[in-house]
Amino acid sequence: MPETVADTHESGVARIFAAIRLPVGDPFALAGLVIYAVFIATAICAPYIAPYDPSEILYTADYDLASDLPPGAKGHLLGTTSLGRDIFSQIVWGARSALLVGFTAAFMVAFIGSIVGLLAGYFGGWVDAVLMRLADVAFGIPFLPFVIVISAFSEPSIWNTVIAMGLVLWRDTGRVIRSQVLSLRSRGYVEAARVVGSSDLKIILRHITPNILPLSFLYGSIAIGWAILTEASISFLGFGDPDAISWGFMLQDAFASQALARQAYYWFIPPGLAIILVVSAGFFISRGYENLLFPKLGR
Amino acid sequence: MNSLKPLLIRTLQLALVLWAVVTILFLMFRLMPGSPLAAYIDPTFTEEQQEALIRQFGLDKPLWQQYFTYLVNLLKGELGYSFRYRAPVAERIWLLLPNTLILTFSSLIVAYVFGILAGAWLAWRRGSRVEVAALPVVLATRAMPEFWLGMVLLAIFSFSLGWFPAGGTRSAGTDYSSLWALYTSADFLSHLALPMLTLAIYSQGLPLLLMRSNMLDVMKEDFVTMAKVKGLSSYAVVVRHGARNALLPVVTSFAIAVGYQLQGNVVVESVFSWPGLGRELVAAVLASDYPLAQGAFLMIAIVVIAMNLIADLLYTFLDPRISHA
Numbered sequence: 001m002p003e004t005v006a007d008t009h010e011s012g013v014a015r016i017f018a019a020i021r022l023p024v025g026d027p028f029a030l031a032g033l034v035i036y037a038v039f040i041a042t043a044i045c046a047p048y049i050a051p052y053d054p055s056e057i058l059y060t061a062d063y064d065l066a067s068d069l070p071p072g073a074k075g076h077l078l079g080t081t082s083l084g085r086d087i088f089s090q091i092v093w094g095a096r097s098a099l100l101v102g103f104t105a106a107f108m109v110a111f112i113g114s115i116v117g118l119l120a121g122y123f124g125g126w127v128d129a130v131l132m133r134l135a136d137v138a139f140g141i142p143f144l145p146f147v148i149v150i151s152a153f154s155e156p157s158i159w160n161t162v163i164a165m166g167l168v169l170w171r172d173t174g175r176v177i178r179s180q181v182l183s184l185r186s187r188g189y190v191e192a193a194r195v196v197g198s199s200d201l202k203i204i205l206r207h208i209t210p211n212i213l214p215l216s217f218l219y220g221s222i223a224i225g226w227a228i229l230t231e232a233s234i235s236f237l238g239f240g241d242p243d244a245i246s247w248g249f250m251l252q253d254a255f256a257s258q259a260l261a262r263q264a265y266y267w268f269i270p271p272g273l274a275i276i277l278v279v280s281a282g283f284f285i286s287r288g289y290e291n292l293l294f295p296k297l298g299r
Numbered sequence: 300m301n302s303l304k305p306l307l308i309r310t311l312q313l314a315l316v317l318w319a320v321v322t323i324l325f326l327m328f329r330l331m332p333g334s335p336l337a338a339y340i341d342p343t344f345t346e347e348q349q350e351a352l353i354r355q356f357g358l359d360k361p362l363w364q365q366y367f368t369y370l371v372n373l374l375k376g377e378l379g380y381s382f383r384y385r386a387p388v389a390e391r392i393w394l395l396l397p398n399t400l401i402l403t404f405s406s407l408i409v410a411y412v413f414g415i416l417a418g419a420w421l422a423w424r425r426g427s428r429v430e431v432a433a434l435p436v437v438l439a440t441r442a443m444p445e446f447w448l449g450m451v452l453l454a455i456f457s458f459s460l461g462w463f464p465a466g467g468t469r470s471a472g473t474d475y476s477s478l479w480a481l482y483t484s485a486d487f488l489s490h491l492a493l494p495m496l497t498l499a500i501y502s503q504g505l506p507l508l509l510m511r512s513n514m515l516d517v518m519k520e521d522f523v524t525m526a527k528v529k530g531l532s533s534y535a536v537v538v539r540h541g542a543r544n545a546l547l548p549v550v551t552s553f554a555i556a557v558g559y560q561l562q563g564n565v566v567v568e569s570v571f572s573w574p575g576l577g578r579e580l581v582a583a584v585l586a587s588d589y590p591l592a593q594g595a596f597l598m599i600a601i602v603v604i605a606m607n608l609i610a611d612l613l614y615t616f617l618d619p620r621i622s623h624a
Contacts, residue, residue: 137319139316141323144563153327271447272447283442
C-alpha cells in the first residue's frame with residue numbers, strides 16, 4: 001500500500017476522499033457504483049416513482065379486489081399480489097428498506113471491525129489477545145440462527161438485523177485490519193512519529209487510519225450485500241417487521257400465498273432480481289477495491 | 300513433536316469459544332421477555348413433569364446456580380423437554396441431524412467438484428470471452444438469496460414440470476425397513492435433488508473463484524514455467540503441475556464452507572420443508588418451543604466450531620508454507 005496517503009497535507013474532507021479511493025477505474029467497480037447510484041435514487045424518490053402506496057389494498061373500477069392481476073393488466077406494471085397490492089410499487093419502496101439496512105449495517109460492521117483491528121494491531125499484548133478471542137467467539141456463533149433468536153425476542157423491526165450484524169460480523173473486518181495494522185506499525189514513518197513523541201492516538205489517527213480506510217470500505221461493501229441478504233432471509237422466515245415493505249417480505253408473501261404453485265413468476269422473480277443486482281453491485285465494488293489494494297494479483 | 304503444541308493451544312482456545320457460545324445461549328434464553336420458567340416449562344405440562352424439570356434445571360434457584368446446573372446438564376446431554384413433541388430435545392435433534400448433514404455434504408460435494416473443475420478451466424482459458432462472461436455470473440450466484448433460488452427451482456421443476464416433489468424427504472405412505480433403506484431409495488433422492496441443487500448452485504462460487512485465483516498464482520511459479528519449457532502439453536501442465544498445487548487451499552475451505560452452509564440451510568430447509576435442524580430451529584422459535592430452539596442452536600454452533608477447528612488443523616498440516624510457530 002502506498003504511504004503517500006498519510007503524508008499529504010490536504011484538507012480533512014479531501015484527505016478522506018483520497019483515502020477511500022473509490023475504484024472508478026475498474027469496469028466491474030464502475031458498474032457496481034452505477035447500480036448503487038440508480039438504487040439510491042430510486043430509494044430517495046420512491047414516493048414519486050411508485051404509482052401506488054405499496055401496502056394499500058387496491059380495487060378495480062368495478063369495486064372488485066384487484067388481486068392476482070398479471071403484469072400490465074389495468075395499469076399495474078408488474079401485476080398485483082393476492083391481497084391486491086401493486087408489485088411494482090413494492091419493489092420501488094423495497095429499495096428503501098434494503099438500502100437503509102444495507103448501509104447502516106455495513107457502517108456498523110466496518111466501523112466496529114476497524115476499531116477492533118486498530119486497537120488489537122496497534123497495542124498488541126493483552127488487548128490483542130482479548131479482542132482476538134472475542135473474534136473467535138463471534139466466529140463460533142452461527143450467524144443466521146443468532147439473528148433469528150434476536151429477532152424473535154425483540155419487537156419486529158428491520159433494525160434487529162443491523163444490530164445482530166454489528167454484534168457478530170465485525171469479526172472478518174477486525175482480523176484483516178489487525179494484520180494490516182501489524183505491518184503498518186513497523187513502517188519507517190510510524191516509527192519516526194513515535195520517536196519524535198507523537199501520542200498513540202495521533203499516530204493511529206494520522207498515520208495508520210488513512211491507510212486502512214480502503215480495507216474498511218472493501219469489507220463495508222461486502223457487508224452491504226450480507227445485510228440485504230440477511231434481512232431478506234429473516235423477513236422470509238416470518239421474523240421481519242410486517243409493516244415495512246421489503247423485498248424479503250414480498251418473497252415471503254408470495255411463498256405463503258401459493259404464488260409458486262400458481263406459476264405467478266411476475267410476483268416472486270422481480271424481488272429476487274432486485275436483491276441480486278444490489279448485492280452483486282457490492283461484490284463488484286469490493287473486487288474493484290481488491291484490484292486497487294493488491295494490484296500484483298492482476299485479475 | 301514441536302507442531303503439536305500450537306494445535307493443542309488452538310483446540311483449547313476453541314473449547315473456550317464453545318463455552319462462551321453456550322453461555323451466550325444461556326443468557327439469550329434467560330433474559331428474554333416473559334417468565335424465567337418459560338425457557339423449560341410449558342404451562343400445559345403436568346404438575347409432576349413441571350416439578351421434575353424445575354428440579355432437574357434448578358429453576359427455583361438463583362440465576363448463577365441455574366447456570367451451573369445448565370452446564371452440568373449439557374455435559375450429560377440433557378437439553379430439556381420439547382413443548383410440542385412431548386419428547387426429550389436430544390432425541391429430536393439426533394433424529395434431525397442426519398437429514399441436515401446429508402443435505403449439507405451432498406450439496407457441498409457437488410459444489411466443490413463442479414467449482415474446482417470449472418475454476419481450473421476458467422484459469423486455463425484466462426482472458427477468453429467465456430471467462431469474461433462467466434465471472435459476473437458466478438459473482439451473481441453468490442449474491443442470490445438462497446431461498447429465492449429454491450423458490451424458482453421449485454416453481455419450475457416441481458410445480459411447472461412436475462419432475463420433482465415439492466418438499467419433505469419421502470412420499471406420503473411410504474415406509475422403509477431402515478434408515479439406510481430410506482436414504483438410498485429413489486424416493487428420498489428425488490426429494491433431495493432440488494434442495495441439494497439449490498445449495499450447490501449457491502456454494503459453487505467459493506471453490507470456483509478460489510481455484511481460479513490459485514491456479515493463476517501457481518501457473519506463474521517457476522516449476523510450471525519449467526514444465527512448459529520442457530515441452531509438456533498444456534493439459535499436462537495444467538492438471539499435473541498447476542491443479543495439484545492450487546487444490547490445497549480449496550480443500551481447506553471445505554470445512555469452513557460446511558459451517559456456513561449449516562447456517563444457510565435454515566432458510567432452504569424451510570422452503571423445501573426439509574426436516575432438518577435449521578427448519579426445526581425456525582419452527583421451534585415461531586412456536587415458542589424454547590428447549591428445542593436452544594438445542595437446535597447449540598447443535599449448529601457445535602458443528603460450526605468443530606469445522607473451524609478442522610479448517611485450522613488442515614491449514615496447518617496441509618500447507619507447508621504455514622509455519623507452526
